[in-house]
Amino acid sequence: MIHKRWFQVLVAGILFSLLILLLHEIQYFFDPFLTYAGAIALPLIGGAILFYISRPIMHFLEHYRIHRIFSILIVFILFILAGFFVIQFIAPIAQQQFTRLVDNIPRMSNMIGETITYWQQNQDIIPDQFNGAINSVVESLQSSLDAAPEVIIDAIGQFVGFVFALVLIPFFLFFMLKDGEKLIPFLKQFMNKRIGNSFEKLAKSIDHTLNSFIIGQLTVSFFVGVILLVGYLVIRLDYSLTLALFAMLMNVIPFVGPFLAVIPAILVGLFQDPIMAVYVTIIMIIAQQLEGNLVSPNVMGKALSIHPLTIITIILAAGSLAGFLGLLFAIPTYAVLKTITSHFYHEWLEHKSTHD
Numbered sequence: 001m002i003h004k005r006w007f008q009v010l011v012a013g014i015l016f017s018l019l020i021l022l023l024h025e026i027q028y029f030f031d032p033f034l035t036y037a038g039a040i041a042l043p044l045i046g047g048a049i050l051f052y053i054s055r056p057i058m059h060f061l062e063h064y065r066i067h068r069i070f071s072i073l074i075v076f077i078l079f080i081l082a083g084f085f086v087i088q089f090i091a092p093i094a095q096q097q098f099t100r101l102v103d104n105i106p107r108m109s110n111m112i113g114e115t116i117t118y119w120q121q122n123q124d125i126i127p128d129q130f131n132g133a134i135n136s137v138v139e140s141l142q143s144s145l146d147a148a149p150e151v152i153i154d155a156i157g158q159f160v161g162f163v164f165a166l167v168l169i170p171f172f173l174f175f176m177l178k179d180g181e182k183l184i185p186f187l188k189q190f191m192n193k194r195i196g197n198s199f200e201k202l203a204k205s206i207d208h209t210l211n212s213f214i215i216g217q218l219t220v221s222f223f224v225g226v227i228l229l230v231g232y233l234v235i236r237l238d239y240s241l242t243l244a245l246f247a248m249l250m251n252v253i254p255f256v257g258p259f260l261a262v263i264p265a266i267l268v269g270l271f272q273d274p275i276m277a278v279y280v281t282i283i284m285i286i287a288q289q290l291e292g293n294l295v296s297p298n299v300m301g302k303a304l305s306i307h308p309l310t311i312i313t314i315i316l317a318a319g320s321l322a323g324f325l326g327l328l329f330a331i332p333t334y335a336v337l338k339t340i341t342s343h344f345y346h347e348w349l350e351h352k353s354t355h356d
Contacts, residue, residue, distance in 0.1 A: 049171030
């Protein structure tokens with residue numbers, strides 16, 4: 001019986017369940033490690049993102065026989081210049097528009113309440129049950145909008161706390177650029193030839209996957225943000241720069257991001273002029289069509305090969321479990337796990353074919 005497939009699957013399921021139970025019971029043992037991981041997570045992730053952005057620049061400079069250290073210094077100078085440009089020219093306008101938007105939130109909330117109240121009073125055919133449901137939604141919406149400034153201020157306060165971790169990002173980036181290529185050979189020397197070659201192949205596949213996702217999503221987000229900014233300026237939408245920057249940030253989230261990005265712009269357009277909401281929708285459709293048919297196929301290609309339904313399912317689950325961070329990291333995490341699974345599956349097929 002022990003050679004039956006169903007019995008082996010059953011035993012594996014029982015052992016896996018026991019492992020989960022054991023890990024839950026000794027969770028306290030991992031708390032110090034989780035605390036340490038949380039402390040270095042931000043600079044590590046930030047350094048990794050900048051690493052994939054700056055590595056092509058470093059290799060380009062090295063191609064012209066510029067020493068790696070000097071190439072890294074040039075990369076840092078470019079980042080500093082980009083930061084100076086953002087702080088000097090973009091940040092003041094965005095901050096001014098953001099402040100005006102926050103100040104207008106209570107007025108927007110009152111206008112929503114008055115509009116729905118007027119609509120209810122002139123719609124006698126609506127059943128009382130629906131009126132009660134609408135009133136409940138309106139009260140919830142008004143309370144959420146009224147609390148929005150405080151929520152935003154709290155978010156800004158939390159953001160300031162991250163600044164301390166951001167200071168470490170340049171150090172992580174420097175050593176990733178300087179010694180990142182030495183990691184795989186260093187680990188490979190502790191393995192035999194077959195396992196070492198397999199590990200090197202897997203590491204390169206993961207590197208390709210992360211590079212495709214990070215560079216691809218950032219390029220797509222930047223492209224969509226620029227198109228939206230131009231469109232918003234053409235139709236003279238209020239807070240155009242702030243809304244375009246928000247859309248650029250949201251588009252980092254695959255598939256769901258574009259829908260989240262357009263909501264604030266449509267609401268602002270409705271308050272400014274109802275026809276503006278139509279214009280905003282048209283601009284978003286144009287931007288998404290250009291991105292979906294021109295940018296994404298050429299930038300990301302089929303490197304990830306993830307079905308849209310799979311993306312939606314993963315994002316919904318990750319958002320429920322881990323909030324906004326789950327939305328950001330769900331797809332790259334899934335892509336890496338898929339790469340690892342695919343690698344070992346092909347290794348198993350090759351091993352099986354050689355022994356048959």
